[in-house]
Amino acid sequence: MTEWKRTHYCGDMGKTYVGQTVTLNGWVNRRRDLGQVIFVDLRDRSGIVQVVLDPEVLGPEQFALAERLRSEYVISVQGKVMDRPEGQVNVNMKTGEVELHVSKLVILSEAKTPPFHIHQADDVDESLRLKYRYLHLRSKELQDTIMLRHRTVAAVRSYLDGQGFLDIETPILIRSTPEGARDYIVPSRVHPGEFYALPQSPQLFKQLLMIGGFDRYYQIARCFRDEDLRAERQPEFTQIDVEMSFVDREDVMNIMEAMIVHVLAEVKGVKIDTPIPRLSYQEAMDRFGSDKPDTRFGMEIGDVTKHLTQSEFRVFADAVRAGHVIRGINVKGGATFTRRQIDQLSEQAVAMGAKGLMWFSLEENQVRSPIAKFLSDAEMQAIQAELDGDVGDLLLLVAGPWDLVSEVLGRLRLALGKELGLIDDDLYNLLWVVDWPLLVYDEEAGRYMAAHHPFTAPLDEDIDLLEQDPGKARAKAYDLVLNGVELGGGSIRITDRKLQERMFAALGFTMEEAHDQFGYFLEAFEYGAPPHGGIAFGLDRLVMLLAKRSSIRDVIAFPKTISASDLMIEAPSRVHQKQLDELKISLKD
RNA sequence: GGAGCCGUGGUGUAGUUGGUUAACACGUCGGCCUGUCACGCCGAAGAUCGCGAGUUCGAGUCUCGUCGGUUCCGCCA
Numbered sequence: 001m002t003e004w005k006r007t008h009y010c011g012d013m014g015k016t017y018v019g020q021t022v023t024l025n026g027w028v029n030r031r032r033d034l035g036q037v038i039f040v041d042l043r044d045r046s047g048i049v050q051v052v053l054d055p056e057v058l059g060p061e062q063f064a065l066a067e068r069l070r071s072e073y074v075i076s077v078q079g080k081v082m083d084r085p086e087g088q089v090n091v092n093m094k095t096g097e098v099e100l101h102v103s104k105l106v107i108l109s110e111a112k113t114p115p116f117h118i119h120q121a122d123d124v125d126e127s128l129r130l131k132y133r134y135l136h137l138r139s140k141e142l143q144d145t146i147m148l149r150h151r152t153v154a155a156v157r158s159y160l161d162g163q164g165f166l167d168i169e170t171p172i173l174i175r176s177t178p179e180g181a182r183d184y185i186v187p188s189r190v191h192p193g194e195f196y197a198l199p200q201s202p203q204l205f206k207q208l209l210m211i212g213g214f215d216r217y218y219q220i221a222r223c224f225r226d227e228d229l230r231a232e233r234q235p236e237f238t239q240i241d242v243e244m245s246f247v248d249r250e251d252v253m254n255i256m257e258a259m260i261v262h263v264l265a266e267v268k269g270v271k272i273d274t275p276i277p278r279l280s281y282q283e284a285m286d287r288f289g290s291d292k293p294d295t296r297f298g299m300e301i302g303d304v305t306k307h308l309t310q311s312e313f314r315v316f317a318d319a320v321r322a323g324h325v326i327r328g329i330n331v332k333g334g335a336t337f338t339r340r341q342i343d344q345l346s347e348q349a350v351a352m353g354a355k356g357l358m359w360f361s362l363e364e365n366q367v368r369s370p371i372a373k374f375l376s377d378a379e380m381q382a383i384q385a386e387l388d389g390d391v392g393d394l395l396l397l398v399a400g401p402w403d404l405v406s407e408v409l410g411r412l413r414l415a416l417g418k419e420l421g422l423i424d425d426d427l428y429n430l431l432w433v434v435d436w437p438l439l440v441y442d443e444e445a446g447r448y449m450a451a452h453h454p455f456t457a458p459l460d461e462d463i464d465l466l467e468q469d470p471g472k473a474r475a476k477a478y479d480l481v482l483n484g485v486e487l488g489g490g491s492i493r494i495t496d497r498k499l500q501e502r503m504f505a506a507l508g509f510t511m512e513e514a515h516d517q518f519g520y521f522l523e524a525f526e527y528g529a530p531p532h533g534g535i536a537f538g539l540d541r542l543v544m545l546l547a548k549r550s551s552i553r554d555v556i557a558f559p560k561t562i563s564a565s566d567l568m569i570e571a572p573s574r575v576h577q578k579q580l581d582e583l584k585i586s587l588k589d
Numbered sequence: 590g591g592a593g594c595c596g597u598g599g600u601g602u603a604g605u606u607g608g609u610u611a612a613c614a615c616g617u618c619g620g621c622c623u624g625u626c627a628c629g630c631c632g633a634a635g636a637u638c639g640c641g642a643g644u645u646c647g648a649g650u651c652u653c654g655u656c657g658g659u660u661c662c663g664c665c666a
Contacts, residue, residue, distance in 0.1 A: 034629085035622040050626065071616085090626060113617060116600050119627090120615090123601060127658045180666040200666085227665040228590090351662085440666095453666050551659095562659065 004076035004106045011047020013095045017081040024049065024100065025108070027138065028073045029119060038066050042077065042100075045143055049095040051077050051102050062105050072111035072118065072135075078104040130567040133558055145547040145555050148267065152543050153220060155266040156240055159259045165218040165242065170205035172198060172222070177517060179454070182226035184235070192584035198224035201536055203453065204521050206243040207493055210532040211524050218242045220539065226564075231551040232485070232541055235564045240488070240542075243534030249476050249492050252533050253278075253432055260430065260480065260487070260537075268546055270428050276480075278432040285403070289410020291436075294484025295429045297422035301409045303327045304397065307382035313374040315358070319399040326399045329409050330387040331416055334394025335361045335368075342394075345412065349398060354408045358397040362389050414484065425548065431481045435459065438466075438475040439506060447508040452477050454503060454518075456491040457533075463499065466506045473506075476533070482545055490535025497525055 006025040008017070013024075026044035038053040055063040057079070069075065079102040090096030114135050116124040121139045129136040136142055157167070176183045176197035183197035199205075201223045209217045221241045229235065244252065257276045264270040277295075284293050287300045305325045308316040319326055331337070337345075342359055349357040360383070361368040367380060375383075389395050396412065398405045417423055438458050439448040448470050450456065457476045458466065465473040476492035494500045500522065504514045515522060540552035553559035560566050580586065 030626075030628095032625050032628050033622085034625060037623045037625080039625050039628085041626070052624085054623080056623095085624070088624060088626090093626080096626085113599070117616070120601085125596075125600090125658070127596095128600085130658085177666090181664085203666095225665060228663085230665090231660070233665070450666050456666095561657085563657085565657095567658090 003078070003104075004108065006076070009046035010042050010044045010049040011094060013049040013081060013098055013100070015083075015097055018083055018098060019081065021078065021080050022100065023076060023078040024051070025076045026074070027111075027118075028069055028071055028075060031069055031071065033067070038063075038069070040066075040069060040075075040077075042075070043138075045147070047094055049098070049100060050090070050093070051079070051100040053102050053105065057101055057103055058105065065105055065107060066102075068107070070111065070113070072114050072138075073107060074109035074111070076106040076108055077102045127561070127567055130559070130561060133568045137557065142554070145543065145549065146557055148547050149539075149543045149555050151267050152263055152546060153539070155263045156220070156259065156539075159262045160218045160242070163216070163255060163259075165216040165244075166214055167219060168209060168214065168217050169219060170199070170202040170209075170221065174199050174205075179450075179517070184224045184226050187583040187585055189582050200225050201239060202241050203455075204518075206241060206534060207455065207532065208521070208524055210243055210245045211527070211529045215245045215530075217244070217534075221536075229560075229562045229564060231553075232544065234540065234552055234556065235560055237552070237556075238539040240537040240539050241534070242490075242536070243532060245530040245532040247492075247531070247533055249434075249478065249533065252490065252492070252535060253434075253478055256480065256488075256490075256535055256537075257430070257432070260482075263542075264428060264546075268428075272428060272430060276430045276432055278434055280435040281433055281437065281474075282435065284433050285406045285410075289406040289408070289413060290484070291433060292479065292481045292484055292486045293410075293431065293433075294414060294417065294423070295431055296424055296427045296483060297417045299329050299331065299413050299417060299422070301327050301329055301406060301413070302387045304383050304386045307386060308379060311375065311379060313371060315356075315371075315399055324400050325402045325405055326397055327402075327405045327409055328383070328387055328395055328397035329413050329416075330389055331394040331396060331420075332390075333392055333420075334416075335363055335392045337361070337394055345396065345416075348415065349396075349408050349412060352408045352411055353404055354398045355400055356398075358399075360384075360389070360395040360397075362391050362393045362395065364391055427483070428545075429483055433479045433481055434477070435474045436477040436479070437471065438462070438473040438477075439470045441471055448506055450503075450507060451475065452489070452491050454507060455493045455500070457494045457499070458503075463502075466502050470506045478535070480535075480537070482542070485541055485545060486538070487542055487545075488535055488537030490533065492531070492533035495525065495529045495531050497522075500525070 005023060007023045010024050010026055024042055026042045029041040029043040029048055032039040036055060040051045040053060041048050042051050053063065053066040058066060077100060079100045081098050082101050084097060084099055115128060115132055118135060118138050121129060121136050122141055173186060173196040176185060176195065181200050183200065185195040185197050188194045188196060202219060202221050206217055219241045221239050222236055223239050224236050226235065257274060261272045261274060264272055281291060284291055289301050303325060304327065305320065308326055309320050311317055316326055346357040358371055359369060360372065372380065383395065387395050398408050437451050438456060440451045442449045452475060459474045459476055462473040477489065479489035480487045494503060501511060504511065540555055543555040544552045547555055549555060558566065558568065565571065
């Protein structure tokens with residue numbers, strides 16, 4: 001029964017095996033039937049090798065079997081590895097110097113004609129690929145990314161294990177918390193009318209593990225959020241979740257950047273210089289107009305407000321009077337932009353919330369601009385100097401409140417960077433963003449909301465701002481950014497009961513309300529809580545970047561669509577009335 | 590919740606100002622073929638143009654709705 005079993009992988013075949021008898025198992029990738037000889041490209045997860053089916057070697061009966069082979073048949077072939085004949089080497093194949101001369105063929109499984117070509121599946125309609133995900137998974141592209149994901153996880157685990165972190169699982173059926181993202185909820189049969197929630201992250205449990213004395217914890221944890229999706233958001237996704245005790249912010253960042261550096265070296269062979277640069281939130285917004293700046297190209301934001309305080313031009317004068325700012329970017333070489341292109345940029349800026357976009361095209365002997373005539377020579381020169389403008393450049397200015405202006409310019413900068421091909425695809429630019437705002441005012445709710453979560457510690461020097469000026473308080477929080485994508489974020493947690501109460505007060509909670517929601521958690525802090533902090537990384541996003549993909553669907557074996565459906569298993573689905581009855585659930589309509 | 594793009598044999602695409610036999614490539618099936626590697630040659634089958642209304646003498650094409658996929662904004666402590 002075992003004579004068909006594999007002795008080697010297809011992709012490993014090469015010169016060193018010549019003369020050996022091997023058995024390979026795999027799928028028929030392609031078949032080339034020349035009549036009295038049939039070539040089959042045999043595929044397994046390691047790669048492809050050419051096998052030769054020759055009636056003189058196989059005998060008539062086995063050759064008749066070979067003639068039945070079709071794409072995606074699963075077969076076992078035994079035979080001798082041979083050098084390819086003179087001039088028949090295929091330089092495009094890793095295994096192209098050799099071929100297997102088959103003496104024994106077994107068809108392990110026949111296959112219907114697949115709904116799309118496995119070897120060029122990436123162009124096929126996404127819904128079809130998702131319905132037949134198991135076929136798409138056979139493609140080289142997905143095999144490579146899923147294996148890359150495995151190596152990434154393996155590198156993470158080996159690093160963290162080496163640093164004394166313990167892999168501990170936390171519950172999937174937990175309690176719903178009203179703050180944050182929408183929960184996926186699961187009805188309880190034993191407690192009719194009550195529901196579990198699926199975790200948005202293991203946040204509270206990992207802190208309880210610290211209080212439980214485990215000191216260093218990690219988990220490759222599945223998280224669930226019932227929010228609208230994007231290319232880089234799935235309803236269930238995976239975090240590398242880490243927490244550690246008796247540490248400050250520096251400790252967490254040092255250990256975690258060493259982990260990412262280790263992963264990049266192991267998986268991509270990329271060497272990263274440490275320490276990884278750190279930018280305050282304020283500086284990131286100021287220079288790049290983003291809390292996750294892509295630093296693979298320049299085009300940094302400049303501020304020209306101070307040169308225009310006396311301006312006669314209405315837009316500038318109004319901005320200065322309102323305490324607003326006038327800021328801009330320099331599109332190097334952008335003087336070649338057509339009016340139409342510039343108008344499109346204006347439309348984008350307005351769509352992002354700007355009042356308008358002012359522009360100056362620096363041409364050989366003149367400045368082309370609809371507003372140049374309103375500015376003095378000195379003002380024009382100061383703007384050029386501030387933004388480092390040379391002949392051939394295009395300067396873009398936006399006036400308004402600092403945060404809005406910065407954000408608009410940040411997004412224009414990113415769009416232009418992509419459009420103009422300024423981004424080097426081979427770079428891995430890592431960056432810590434620190435000193436985040438602790439609280440953000442929510443107009444809708446009419447109160448401050450935790451920017452990160454309510455257990456994030458403020459900077460020591462900002463503690464009194466909790467009462468004096470909550471919006472100014474900064475957090476002991478940190479985000480790691482890779483090529484303009486937020487890879488992960490975390491913080492040092494509040495472990496002082498008094499401070500936690502002040503935090504809740506700043507959020508507009510009474511202690512009663514806080515205890516209602518987080519009572520078990522707050523109680524735990526009364527029994528000896530070590531100082532601790534941690535971080536969580538988006539594994540899917542990390543692998544997506546390493547694989548140079550633009551959607552995390554490509555790095556998840558069985559992803560969902562943008563409407564949170566699984567087209568293969570057809571989930572979600574209706575359930576039988578009997579199940580609903582057991583749960584005491586009735587449906588409206 | 591909002592905006593954009595896509596949907597035509599199994600797959601990828603073409604299809605002119607609305608005009609009568611919906612084209613091409615790959616794949617599939619049959620035949621031929623002993624060194625191919627995107628094998629080649631000959632032949633064949635295969636489409637209610639996502640679905641439903643409407644406009645029109647006539648709709649793949651125009652309009653509205655709807656379903657699915659996708660991208661972005663809101664949302665994602």
